[in-house]
Amino acid sequence: MVSEDKRKKIEHRTYATPGEFKIPGTPDEVIRKTKISKRAVKEMKQGMNVNLGIGIPSLCVNFIDP
DSSP: OOOOOOOOOOOOOOOOOTTOOOOOSOHHHHHHHHHHHHHHHHHOOTTOOOOOOSSHHHHHGGGOOO
16 A cells, blocks of 8 residues: 655745745734844844844845945
8 A cells, every 4th residue: 555645835935025024923913023123233243153043144234235
């Protein structure tokens, strides 16, 4: 007897063009994540390492001054 494939596919590839990026979550979550990211960027200095969980570090790069 051959069993069917029961593996879960948990990764989903997404693509966004510049200016199209959207923060996932409910409106309240988006506001909270944005506030945390902006505040974290104010605290960062060159060469620092930070641990902000999953997702927030990726959002921080949107608020760093060139």
